[in-house]
Amino acid sequence: MSLIVVGSMAFDAIETPFGKSDKIxxxxxxxxxxxxxxxxxxxxxxxxxxxxxxxxxxxxLKARGVNLExxxxxxxxxxxxxxxxxxxxxxxxxxxxxQLNVLGTFQPVVPESFQNADFLMxxxxxxxxxxxxxxxxxxxxxxxxxxxxxxxxxxxxxxxxKVLKHVDVLMVNDSEARQLSAQFSLVKAAKEIMKMGPKYxxxxxxxxxxxxxxxxxxxxxxxxxxEEVFDPTGAGDTFAGGFIxxxxxxxxISFENMKTAIIVGSAMASFCxxxxxxxxxxxxxxxxxxxRIQEFVQLVNFDIALV
Amino acid sequence: MSLIVVGSMAFDAIETPFGKSDKIxxxxxxxxxxxxxxxxxxxxxxxxxxxxxxxxxxxxLKARGVNLExxxxxxxxxxxxxxxxxxxxxxxxxxxxxQLNVLGTFQPVVPESFQNADFLMxxxxxxxxxxxxxxxxxxxxxxxxxxxxxxxxxxxxxxxxKVLKHVDVLMVNDSEARQLSAQFSLVKAAKEIMKMGPKYxxxxxxxxxxxxxxxxxxxxxxxxxxEEVFDPTGAGDTFAGGFIxxxxxxxxISFENMKTAIIVGSAMASFCxxxxxxxxxxxxxxxxxxxRIQEFVQLVNFDIALV
Numbered sequence: 130m131s132l133i134v135v136g137s138m139a140f141d142a143i144e145t146p147f148g149k150s151d152k153i154x155x156x157x158x159x160x161x162x163x164x165x166x167x168x169x170x171x172x173x174x175x176x177x178x179x180x181x182x183x184x185x186x187x188x189x190l191k192a193r194g195v196n197l198e199x200x201x202x203x204x205x206x207x208x209x210x211x212x213x214x215x216x217x218x219x220x221x222x223x224x225x226x227x228q229l230n231v232l233g234t235f236q237p238v239v240p241e242s243f244q245n246a247d248f249l250m251x252x253x254x255x256x257x258x259x260x261x262x263x264x265x266x267x268x269x270x271x272x273x274x275x276x277x278x279x280x281x282x283x284x285x286x287x288x289x290x291k292v293l294k295h296v297d298v299l300m301v302n303d304s305e306a307r308q309l310s311a312q313f314s315l316v317k318a319a320k321e322i323m324k325m326g327p328k329y330x331x332x333x334x335x336x337x338x339x340x341x342x343x344x345x346x347x348x349x350x351x352x353x354x355x356e357e358v359f360d361p362t363g364a365g366d367t368f369a370g371g372f373i374x375x376x377x378x379x380x381x382i383s384f385e386n387m388k389t390a391i392i393v394g395s396a397m398a399s400f401c402x403x404x405x406x407x408x409x410x411x412x413x414x415x416x417x418x419x420x421r422i423q424e425f426v427q428l429v430n431f432d433i434a435l436v
Numbered sequence: 437m438s439l440i441v442v443g444s445m446a447f448d449a450i451e452t453p454f455g456k457s458d459k460i461x462x463x464x465x466x467x468x469x470x471x472x473x474x475x476x477x478x479x480x481x482x483x484x485x486x487x488x489x490x491x492x493x494x495x496x497l498k499a500r501g502v503n504l505e506x507x508x509x510x511x512x513x514x515x516x517x518x519x520x521x522x523x524x525x526x527x528x529x530x531x532x533x534x535q536l537n538v539l540g541t542f543q544p545v546v547p548e549s550f551q552n553a554d555f556l557m558x559x560x561x562x563x564x565x566x567x568x569x570x571x572x573x574x575x576x577x578x579x580x581x582x583x584x585x586x587x588x589x590x591x592x593x594x595x596x597x598k599v600l601k602h603v604d605v606l607m608v609n610d611s612e613a614r615q616l617s618a619q620f621s622l623v624k625a626a627k628e629i630m631k632m633g634p635k636y637x638x639x640x641x642x643x644x645x646x647x648x649x650x651x652x653x654x655x656x657x658x659x660x661x662x663e664e665v666f667d668p669t670g671a672g673d674t675f676a677g678g679f680i681x682x683x684x685x686x687x688x689i690s691f692e693n694m695k696t697a698i699i700v701g702s703a704m705a706s707f708c709x710x711x712x713x714x715x716x717x718x719x720x721x722x723x724x725x726x727x728r729i730q731e732f733v734q735l736v737n738f739d740i741a742l743v
Contacts, residue, residue: 314665334644337645338658348738349661351658355623356621357621388739389739425740429657429658429736430695
């Protein structure tokens with residue numbers, strides 16, 4: 130069993146300058162699973178949902194090669210719910226409402242069949258829950274990737290600091306990198322954060338692309354310039370899914386291969402934002418993905434002949 | 437005579453979160469000349485200064501291969517002066533004071549020896565002045581590049597619209613592209629702007645890099661992630677200088693070569709921001725530039741093997 134994905138499976142209600150969604154299926158682990166399953170199967174999913182989570186969504190994920198043995202279903206409770214509103218630049222958003230529901234008491238259990246996974250993707254979630262999954266692994270995975278957000282820096286920093294000591298790759302966005310490090314320069318921020326545990330740091334900059342840091346090395350991947358960013362919800366999780374999916378497929382955790390994984394993640398994220406929720410991710414084909422990755426190659430390809 | 441550079445030569449007083457400069461030499465054409473002269477000489481400079489502009493600065497430019505025959509010196513008047521203050525993100529700034537001085541009545545004259553230039557770089561300046569230079573050219577240059585700013589969109593839009601019809605490449609920053617096109621999406625903005633005249637559009641995004649649009653093609657160049665952005669003044673002009681300098685050196689105005697020119701421009705801009713004013717540009721060697729360009733190659737270089 131190769132890849133474990135941990136994170137929320139939930140409901141979102143989203144408002145953007147271009148429209149408003151109903152209460153739709155979302156959650157970090159949902160996006161990661163849809164994205165990563167294009168590259169590797171099964172996805173060994175660890176999450177928790179309430180009785181209100183649609184069976185057809187679970188069926189669709191199962192059909193996609195997602196092993197739901199680690200997903201707890203609490204029939205008499207409600208799934209996590211988030212509603213938010215994006216501003217015109219689509220890089221900033223306001224949270225309108227958060228209902229923790231089942232997530233408030235979530236105790237993850239790693240099924241026996243998930244042991245010996247090579248790759249562990251810890252989607253954005255309480256740091257203590259992320260730590261619990263690491264502690265339950267009898268053999269340390271070859272690569273542990275963790276995504277987190279500013280909310281945990283404000284409410285659970287000691288737990289976050291603890292789990293950071295155990296992960297290989299941290300993913301945050303630019304403002305979170307600044308908050309976590311108390312440095313404005315992202316180069317300085319990266320140095321500080323890599324002292325906290327992660328040997329690799331990915332800083333997501335939304336429409337401005339992503340940076341990968343490792344020691345003194347740095348790699349930059351652009352975001353595809355899009356006519357429309359319809360809904361950015363889940364773009365970071367979709368990026369994470371493409372990243373870990375590529376790593377799990379190639380079984381190569383070198384810095385060089387992480388660069389490629391970031392391009393794959395960026396390509397997946399560029400699909401995610403084209404429609405509300407996970408919809409676009411459920412539609413795309415392997416050919417669509419290959420074509421999109423080629424667009425990234427063209428976007429940054431240049432020849433240099435020195436003076 | 438191959439390259440003409442038009443723009444201000446002036447004084448700036450700059451305040452950043454990291455420090456405050458005295459009244460120092462600046463101006464678009466000053467930065468462009470320092471930058472472009474690394475790649476091609478002579479630089480045929482068209483500008484205007486007052487009697488207060490330092491002779492040693494003119495001498496330094498001359499020693500650098502800048503032909504000052506087109507620079508008017510109005511002994512009894514004062515040079516253009518700008519003072520401004522940058523905010524923490526270094527992408528936004530407030531103008532504290534602007535004194536047009538000699539620039540208010542500037543009537544550029546293209547010297548006979550500048551005729552038949554292949555390349556014309558119109559640095560940020562009144563659109564009517566930029567137009568006057570184009571009109572004085574007996575033979576249209578092979579490539580006309582124009583830089584402008586939001587100020588002219590607000591105060592001289594009809595003149596700007598007129599000159600845009602005559603240029604090949606327009607350079608603006610992202611907020612100016614949005615203002616000029618009334619489109620938020622930069623992809624849509626580019627389409628609108630290319631209808632206004634320019635066949636090529638470069639959108640500068642500061643620390644987020646630069647985009648080159650041409651027809652349906654797009655190229656993205658990153659900015660180098662820097663520990664310190666000490667002073668961004670002149671970075672856009674320095675970028676323009678590297679861009680046109682590379683084009684003039686290679687005499688190749690293809691889209692492919694413009695990509696390389698943008699990398700060269702980005703490398704030059706990354707030096708500019710390291711110290712106040714033009715100081716860093718006067719220090720760097722060919723080896724420094726070659727090394728910096730190689731950093732850009734490394735920054736975006738990746739291998740893709742499709743799924």
